[in-house]
Amino acid sequence: MILEENGPFPPFGVQFSPLENMLPPDQTVSFIMDYPFSPYGRTIEQIYTAQAALVPRILDPLGNQPAAIIFCSDAATADKRLKETGYRLIFPFANGKGIAVKS
Amino acid sequence: MINLALSFILVFMTGFLFIHFLLKKIFFPYPRFLAVILAGPAGFLFASLLLFWSYVLSPINAAGIASLAFLGSVALLTVLYCRHPDISLPVSKPALWIYFFPFANHDSKLSWRTPEFWRCLFLFLFRILLLGLFFYALGIFLRLFLLSMLNNFYGGWDVKFIWHVKAKFFFRDPEQWQGMFSPVFNWTHPEYPLLIPAVVAWGWHWAGKELLIWPPMINGIFALAVPGLIFWYFLSKQRFMTAFLASSFFLLSGVFQFWMYEQYTDIPLCFFYTAAGLLLIQACRFRAVQFFFITGLMAGGALWTKNEGFVFAGWTTLLTGLLIVQRKLRSKAKSFSLSFLAGLSLPLGAFLYQKFMFTPRGEYWGAGHTLQDYFQMIFLDPQKTKIVFQGFAAYLFRNPDWNYLWWFFAAAILYRFWVNLRRRNFGNSQDIAGILTLMALAGYVTVLHISPYEIRMQIDTALIRLLLHASGLATVFAFETFEWVESSPKPASLKSSSAPFQTAHRP
Numbered sequence: 001m002i003l004e005e006n007g008p009f010p011p012f013g014v015q016f017s018p019l020e021n022m023l024p025p026d027q028t029v030s031f032i033m034d035y036p037f038s039p040y041g042r043t044i045e046q047i048y049t050a051q052a053a054l055v056p057r058i059l060d061p062l063g064n065q066p067a068a069i070i071f072c073s074d075a076a077t078a079d080k081r082l083k084e085t086g087y088r089l090i091f092p093f094a095n096g097k098g099i100a101v102k103s
Numbered sequence: 104m105i106n107l108a109l110s111f112i113l114v115f116m117t118g119f120l121f122i123h124f125l126l127k128k129i130f131f132p133y134p135r136f137l138a139v140i141l142a143g144p145a146g147f148l149f150a151s152l153l154l155f156w157s158y159v160l161s162p163i164n165a166a167g168i169a170s171l172a173f174l175g176s177v178a179l180l181t182v183l184y185c186r187h188p189d190i191s192l193p194v195s196k197p198a199l200w201i202y203f204f205p206f207a208n209h210d211s212k213l214s215w216r217t218p219e220f221w222r223c224l225f226l227f228l229f230r231i232l233l234l235g236l237f238f239y240a241l242g243i244f245l246r247l248f249l250l251s252m253l254n255n256f257y258g259g260w261d262v263k264f265i266w267h268v269k270a271k272f273f274f275r276d277p278e279q280w281q282g283m284f285s286p287v288f289n290w291t292h293p294e295y296p297l298l299i300p301a302v303v304a305w306g307w308h309w310a311g312k313e314l315l316i317w318p319p320m321i322n323g324i325f326a327l328a329v330p331g332l333i334f335w336y337f338l339s340k341q342r343f344m345t346a347f348l349a350s351s352f353f354l355l356s357g358v359f360q361f362w363m364y365e366q367y368t369d370i371p372l373c374f375f376y377t378a379a380g381l382l383l384i385q386a387c388r389f390r391a392v393q394f395f396f397i398t399g400l401m402a403g404g405a406l407w408t409k410n411e412g413f414v415f416a417g418w419t420t421l422l423t424g425l426l427i428v429q430r431k432l433r434s435k436a437k438s439f440s441l442s443f444l445a446g447l448s449l450p451l452g453a454f455l456y457q458k459f460m461f462t463p464r465g466e467y468w469g470a471g472h473t474l475q476d477y478f479q480m481i482f483l484d485p486q487k488t489k490i491v492f493q494g495f496a497a498y499l500f501r502n503p504d505w506n507y508l509w510w511f512f513a514a515a516i517l518y519r520f521w522v523n524l525r526r527r528n529f530g531n532s533q534d535i536a537g538i539l540t541l542m543a544l545a546g547y548v549t550v551l552h553i554s555p556y557e558i559r560m561q562i563d564t565a566l567i568r569l570l571l572h573a574s575g576l577a578t579v580f581a582f583e584t585f586e587w588v589e590s591s592p593k594p595a596s597l598k599s600s601s602a603p604f605q606t607a608h609r610p
Contacts (some may be wrong), residue, residue, distance in 0.1 A: 025276050040560070048264040055268055055275055056460060060288070
């Protein structure tokens with residue numbers, strides 16, 4: 001079983017796999033989390049996992065891109081972060097997650 | 104899966120044929136054993152370089168170009184290897200099995216009443232114990248290796264979030280492979296060298312999918328090669344007991360075991376440091392250009408694995424130059440130097456191309472510092488210097504996972520210094536491993552001073568791994584300094600080519 005691609009295990013970063021079909025492979029997108037990006041931040045593992053799962057797309061933690069993945073822990077936090085970063089949610093998923101564009 | 108197995112066999116074959124072909128005409132003990140140890144890592148090094156240059160030439164066809172070039176190399180090496188017969192002349196090969204049966208040295212039956220009988224019995228039991236320790240250490244290694252494949256298949260933080268991300272850029276969409284150098288996500292260190300990512304992608308290309316089993320296999324081969332090299336080094340000097348003791352000691356190091364399980368690239372780097380150091384010793388011992396070439400290649404492997412390897416390659420080049428001058432090898436100085444540089448230039452070319460063309464602005468390389476900045480950072484920040492040395496003291500001497508390796512090493516350095524001072528004779532081949540270890544540590548003291556990261560965080564997260572790089576060489580130096588050379592009985596007959604304690608023939 002370990003000789004299969006993922007064996008019996010879920011693919012790495014499986015939570016981000018729905019996004020693969022929505023983002024072109026050559027696109028750089030922002031990745032917005034509960035807190036602004038800091039190399040020593042609490043939620044840093046989320047962006048690392050997302051980047052590893054979504055290669056060859058490039059994730060920009062600083063919110064400089066026209067499109068963004070919103071990956072917050074709840075809807076209220078997502079709304080707060082959307083306002084702070086100037087994005088507008090266009091494809092909302094559950095629990096503060098979705099895809100947004102610069103408003 | 105068959106494709107992956109085939110790719111692995113080809114990688115191993117290439118490494119073996121290349122190393123053994125080079126060493127065919129040098130008379131030294133156990134050349135095939137050395138070629139087997141170096142085969143995997145050398146094959147991986149070639150595969151990664153071929154894949155990198157293929158991506159530079161034509162990203163879309165890179166996998167095909169690299170595979171074809173590799174198959175061509177294997178065919179060429181096979182032809183060359185078969186056309187030049189193996190010259191295994193008067194090198195006395197000490198037979199390992201005789202070591203474990205000291206009674207075999209006696210022609211006639213030994214009476215149990217003689218002291219020689221009891222001496223042989225004691226040696227027999229002691230050596231069986233030694234063998235038991237070795238297999239115990241090897242068993243622990245194999246258990247951890249299997250666990251890393253079955254339980255920790257994604258590897259540690261750096262592995263899954265840095266090294267394998269780069270491998271995915273190679274594999275998933277070759278047209279977008281240069282995305283790995285993007286400064287946008289600089290937390291994945293775009294400027295890191297590409298040996299491991301390229302080798303991982305190489306296997307995935309052959310398998311046609313991102314197989315979980317491949318990266319731990321690469322890691323395991325590098326990890327096993329380090330104690331293998333230590334074992335071969337002492338074996339080649341006919342120090343059987345030290346070979347078993349030193350390699351077992353290294354295999355039982357908690358630091359080595361932990362980072363092997365985590366699959367960090369510090370294990371391959373430890374291999375290249377150890378290989379470059381030990382082969383440099385052999386290069387000086389046998390005065391053969393081939394050894395200088397492989398030493399350069401291994402030093403180049405270090406810089407193609409991690410940025411730290413660049414500093415080490417610099418130290419190795421400096422030490423090689425000094426040794427050529429100091430050991431009166433001037434008559435062949437040019438060919439020795441050129442051989443070393445030729446070996447080094449293969450990975451160095453790829454390293455420099457990556458730095459200049461893809462990542463000209465890195466954390467260290469191209470950071471925009473002037474010489475004055477470096478002088479200030481290294482010499483005019485006493486607070487930082489104090490923290491760095493406190494960090495070294497803590498991680499070298501207060502970490503129980505080393506099994507007191509660095510205490511042992513420090514004692515060996517002091518002892519060798521005292522002995523050399525009394526004899527007024529510095530720069531013996533026995534000192535090379537110690538000098539390179541000290542150079543590597545001094546390099547890391549400097550690097551920590553110019554690190555852009557918060558120094559305490561840097562020490563907490565990286566220093567133990569930096570020390571691991573030089574630990575193979577430190578182990579060799581410490582054991583060689585304090586080894587107990589067994590007094591061997593005179594063999595009854597030296598007619599047999601397998602007499603255990605003959606010295607190796609030097610050309």
